[in-house]
Amino acid sequence: MKRDARDTAQSKQIISRRGMLLGVSQLAFVGALGARMQYLQVNQSDQFRLLADENRINIRLIPPARGLIYDRNGIALATNKPVYRISLVREDAGDVDKVVQRLKALVPLDPEQLERALALMKRRSPFVPITIANDLKWEDIAKVAVNGPALPGVSPELGLRRSYPMADDFAHIVGYVGAVNEAELNRVDDRDPLLQMPHFKIGKIGVETKLEKALRGTAGTKRIEVNSIGRVMRELGRKEGDSGANIQLTVDSGLQNYVQARLAGESAAAVVIDTVTGDLLAVGSTPAFDPNKFVNGISQADYSALLENKYRPLPNKAIQGIYPPGSTFKMITALAALQADVVTPQSTVKCKGHVEVSGRRFHCWKRSGHGNVNLINSLKKSCDVYYYEMAQRAGIENISAMAKRLGLGTHFDIPMSSVAKGLTPTKAWKRKNRDADWLIGDSLNASIGQGFVLSSPLQQAVMTARIATGKEVIPRLVKSINGQEQPIEGGASLGLNENHLRLIRKGMFAVTNVSGGTGYRSRILGDQYRMAGKTGTSQVGNKVVRNSDVEWEKRDHALFVCYAPFDNPRIAVSVIVEHGGGGSKAAAPIARDIVLQALFGKLPPLSAYPKADRARIKREQKNLKLRDPATGKTVGDQA
Amino acid sequence: MSYLEHNVKTVPVGPQKILSLNWAVIILLSAVSGIGFLMLYSVAGGSMTPWVEPQIKRFALGMGLMFFVAMVPIWFWRNMSVLAYGVSVILLLGVEFFGTTNMGAKRWIDLGFMVLQPSELAKLSLIMVLAAYYDGLDLKKTSRPLWVLIPVLIILLPTALVLKQPDLGTAILLLTGGGIIMFLAGVSWYYFAAVIAAVAGAISAVFQFRGTAWQFLKDYQYRRIDTFLNPESDPLGAGYHITQSKIALGSGGWTGRGFMQGTQARLNFLPEKHTDFIFTTLAEEFGFLGAISLLGLYTLIILFCIFSAMKNADRFSSLVIFGVAAMLFLYFAVNMSMVMGLAPVVGVPLPLVSYGGSSMLVLLIAFGLMQSAHVHRPHRTR
Structure with missing residues (x-):
């Protein structure tokens, strides 16, 4: 096909003209693209770079x-x-x-x-x-x-x-x-x-x-x-x-291990406190549990077993548990009476096994009575009637104030869960919380650590340490944080009459060192280790039958508090064995063993025990499942 | 015998042909491809695999094809136009039946030795067949309705097939590319005015019918348009591509973060970082200067083509050169607009830079045609 020249030239002209137009519009578009580039990359650069950094950096x-x-x-x-x-x-x-x-x-x-x-x-x-x-x-x-x-x-x-x-x-x-x-x-x-x-x-x-x-x-x-x-x-x-x-x-792991081993098998608690610094040397509570099981989440079966155990392994009974202090409270009543000047050391009260107050009969634990008792003997024999009399003379407010002064009813700020405050009842407290007037019977009950009075083993140990030193001992659990020694609080004098305290201490000495004392069977031989203590039996419900004849949950709690050495007090110990029966039988031997372990820093020699008991003690020591400090293994674990 | 064949003895022969190639365009094409290799190397985290090596191989193959096409006289290719058009329409139909599905779209035919994207081939053959059509058409008939209707149908047939794949980007490119050839050939302004008015009407109709049973676009296409209009509305959802790509660009600043120092693309913040969004890597690593330089290179290629086309007295040659230039222009203009947030995200690669076989091969073959037209141009003076 041949085309004529005019057609070709005209077509060429059209294509050139329109091509030029196309080229110009293309260039214009390129210009627009360039302008956009400049806008994004130059004018807005800072903003976008910030966004870009956020995009990629993650903390x-x-x-x-x-x-x-x-x-x-x-x-x-x-x-x-x-x-x-x-x-x-x-x-x-x-x-x-x-x-x-x-x-x-x-x-x-x-x-x-x-x-x-x-x-x-x-x-x-x-x-x-x-x-x-x-x-x-x-x-x-x-x-x-x-x-x-x-x-x-x-x-x-x-x-x-x-x-x-x-x-x-x-x-x-x-x-x-x-x-x-x-x-x-x-x-x-x-x-x-x-x-x-x-x-x-x-x-x-x-x-x-x-x-x-x-x-x-x-x-x-x-x-x-x-x-x-x-x-x-x-x-x-x-x-x-x-x-x-x-x-x-402040805890000594060796002593702690001993305490746990000694309490094993009972639902019990014990506190060992340094009477000078307030350092808690051991805070025992049995049964315990293995905390390692909790770290990665405890299995349901293990947890149920802990919850269903009637000995309640989970709470720390030494800190959280509050119990009527029983006869261990008698030092407080005595001190309150002395302080109130309503009794002299020599004056006696006749105990015939019970006393009638406002038409109600209050019994002494010894139904046959103690006869005439003075203050020291009242502690030694734990005569209830003597304290019923003191309660009437001194009044509940004095007793309650003295209890508070010695650490009961006080919240101690130590880093443990649910530190219990306990209770030192007053007339105002009863009015407010029970909506009833204070009765004289309430005072009588309180005077022997029953009724409304409640305290924890920790508070009992503090009380004992304060009686032993006359100073305001405050418990301390943390010795240092990151190498920085934590302050020792307290240490000031309680302002009690030293003669009164000496009397109380003598009474406590008599309990565990004089024949006829309620804790005499748990005495320590060797002058530099002698301890002074007080038994306590706190009633769980009213009953007139023997503890061994009722089921475990209804038996009395056995308590014992003590300090040692008598001449130069270094440690105070409190022990409670839940539903253990009498304090002298169930709690005192444990406290004595703990005292000796603490004083010797290891299993004590048998010479510290009364001759008649040594064979039995030797057997007991052998059966204890203690941790070997060198290997960390518990003796008898292999069995 | 056409005007071109009439002047055949003035056309260079043998080794002379190589000397009379438009070398400026070849060098510019190589430079752009070279930038592409660098960027693919960077995006791969400083590695020749997986993208640079195959891309270089394809570039070598494409260059070979370009030289081969350039050596063959342009009138041979003009005679092949209708055949090429027929083949690409058949291939597009083939995609419909034998195509492999990738990301929800059927666009590829697996030929065994390579995967072919017939829509790329369609772009080139459309330019050829339209140029040939107007080469043979009496100038006086150009604007007569019947003679306008024929090229419109020629354009719409492949466009419809591509739209069905669905590939909106290529469809727009085909439509616009075909329109540009018609415009250059001298079709009356009135037709274009009418089409523009119709398109405006159609766009409003597209949005009017949205959500009804009559809606024209797929939901994802609507969403892309929404996102384009307001990318911040959903920065982690549909607007993610645009927002991230703007962040990458913007963080480049004047001179960029330096080669291989870009964080956005390499850290996967950007989608399609080696294909459609590769420009963001360039812009981030080489900054405004790097980005504007690439734009400059493209523009120079277009300008050399326009000069070559305007000097060429042969109508087919001239239209083909303009068409190839327009094809290149549409590619980079649409791609850059999309990346810079000026246009909705449609799948259009950055020519010669984006990783991809078909588009690079077809583009280099197209420039082979352009070279053939350039080499075999009539020399009036002799």
């Missing part, structure tokens, strides 16, 4: 190492044990089931945990490492590491787990840590972002929770580069946090 927390807890001699009570875990990254594993099968052949995997982990893995992004096994042995981890090439996506990890090497011994004092629960997460006063971290543990009871702030430390941060789906690309920098403060307690 993650580094959990601090929790502070360690030691006893007064530097022996570890709570440590952070390195534990080996295995985590699996779904994306890297490829065939997860196959990898898990291979892993199962190598190391023991908890099927329950594995199932949970695999379910979790399906819900999370494929690159998130999921822990599939905890607490593996080093040998197992080594096996996994050696077989690394056959286990894609599997990586062994090192973590820290709270461990309580003393197990049951410090269950109530140190307590335990556990996973953060919903309520703790919503607490207003603790907004630490660490709580949000998975696997983060906080104190639940005891020192672990009361000193949580110091123990926890502060979180470190690391800046990491992540992509839009959250995968970590690399670490850009880190700021280490401060690990938690190390805490040294």
Whole structure:
């Protein structure tokens, strides 16, 4: 097809003209693109760069190492044990089931945990490492590491787990840590972002929770580069946090171990306090439990067993438990009477086994009566009638005030859970709380530590220490935080008449050192170890039958308080054996053994015991399940 | 015998052809492709795999094809136009029946040795067949309704097939590319005015009928338009692409963060970082200067083509060169507009830079045609 020249030239003209037009509009569009580039990249650059940095930098927390807890001699009570875990990254594993099968052949995997982990893995992004096994042995981890090439996506990890090497011994004092629960997460006063971290543990009871702030430390941060789906690309920098403060307690782990072992088998509690500093040397409560079981979540069966045990292992009876102090209260009544100047040391009261007050008959524990008793003998023989008389003379307000002065009805601020305040009743208290007038009978009951009076073993130990020293002894549990010695509070004189105190001490000495004293059978031989004490039997319900004839729950509580050495008091001890029967029989021997253990720092020589008892004591000492301080193993554990 | 064949003896022969190639355009194309290699290397985190190596191989193959096409006289290709158009329509139909599905769209045919995207081929053959049509058409008939209707149908057939895949981006490119050839060929302004008015009406109709049984676009296409109009409304959802790509661009600043120092694309904040959104990596790592330089390179290619086309006395050659230039222009203009938030996100690659086989091969073949037209241009003076 041939075209004529005019047609061609005209067409060329059109194409050129329109082509020019097209070219110009294309250039205009290019100009617009360039302008847009300039706007985005130059004018708005700062704003976008900021957004870009936010896009890629993510701040993650580094959990601090929790502070360690030691006893007064530097022996570890709570440590952070390195534990080996295995985590699996779904994306890297490829065939997860196959990898898990291979892993199962190598190391023991908890099927329950594995199932949970695999379910979790399906819900999370494929690159998130999921822990599939905890607490593996080093040998197992080594096996996994050696077989690394056959286990894609599997990586062994090192973590820290709270461990309580003393197990049951410090269950109530140190307590335990556990996973953060919903309520703790919503607490207003603790907004630490660490709580949000998975696997983060906080104190639940005891020192672990009361000193949580110091123990926890502060979180470190690391800046990491992540992509839009959250995968970590690399670490850009880190700021280490401060690990938690190390805490040294006043407790002596050897003595604590002894106390727990000595109380074993009973539902009992005992407190050993330093009469000079107020240091709590031992705070025993039995039965106890293994706090290690709580760290990774206790099994339902174990927890039910603890809850259903009628000896109530969970509460700390030495601190939380409040009991009528029984006859151990008599020192207070006597002091109040002396202070009120309503009695002289020599004046006597005739005990014929009971006394009639406003138409009611109040019995002495000895139905045949004690005859004429003075103050020292009233303590030695624990004559109730003498104190009924003192109560009428001194009045409840004086008695209550004296109780308070000696530490009863007082809240001691030590870092333990639910520290009980107890009760020292007054007329006003009864009006307010019982909506009834104070009766004279109430005073009589209170004078022998029954009725409304309630105190904890801790308070009883404090009371005894105060009587022994005449000073305001205040209990102390924390010796130092991060090496910084904590102040010893108190120590000032109580302002009591020294002659009165001397009388009381003499009476207490008579209880455990003079034939006929209620605690004479639990005496200590050797002048430098002699103890002064007081038995107590607090009634559980009214009854006139013998304790051995009723079921356990209805028997009386056995109490004993004492201090030693008599000449130069260093320790005060209080013991309660729940439903143990009489204090002289059930509690005093325990207190005596604890005193000797504390004074000798080890099992005492048999020469400290009365000759007739030595064979039995030797047997008992042999049967005690004590921890070997060198190996940490409990004797008899193998059996 | 056409005007071109009439002047055949002035056309260079043998090795002379190589010298008379438009070397400026070849160098510019290589430079743009080179930038593409660098960017793909960076996006892969400093690695030749998985993208740079295959891209270089395709570039080499494409260059070979370009030279081959350039050596063959342009009138041979003009005679092949209708055949090429027929083949691409058949291939588009083939996609409908034998295509592989990828990300919800059927766009590819697996030929065994390579995966072919017939819609790319359709762009080139559409330019050729329209240029050939107007080459043979009497100038006086150009604006007569019947003779306007024929090229419109020629354009609409492949466009409809591509739209059905669905591939809105390519459909727009085909429609606009075809329209540009018609405009250059001298079709009356009135037709274009009418079409523009009709398009405006259609757009309003598209939105009027949204949500009814009569709606024209797919829901995801509506959403893309919504997102484009207000990307901040849903920055982590549908507006994610646009917002992230603007952040990447903006964070580049004047000179950029430096080669391999970009964070946004490499850290997966950006979707399709090696294909449609590769410009963001360039803009982030080399900043405004890098981005404007690439724009400059494209513009120079367009300008050289326009000069070449205006000097070419042959109507087919001239229209093909303009058409190829328009194809390149539409690619980068749409891609950059989309990345910079000036247009909705439609799947259009950045020419020669984005990772992808079909588009690079077809574009280099198209420039082979442009070179052939340039080499075999009539020389009036002799």
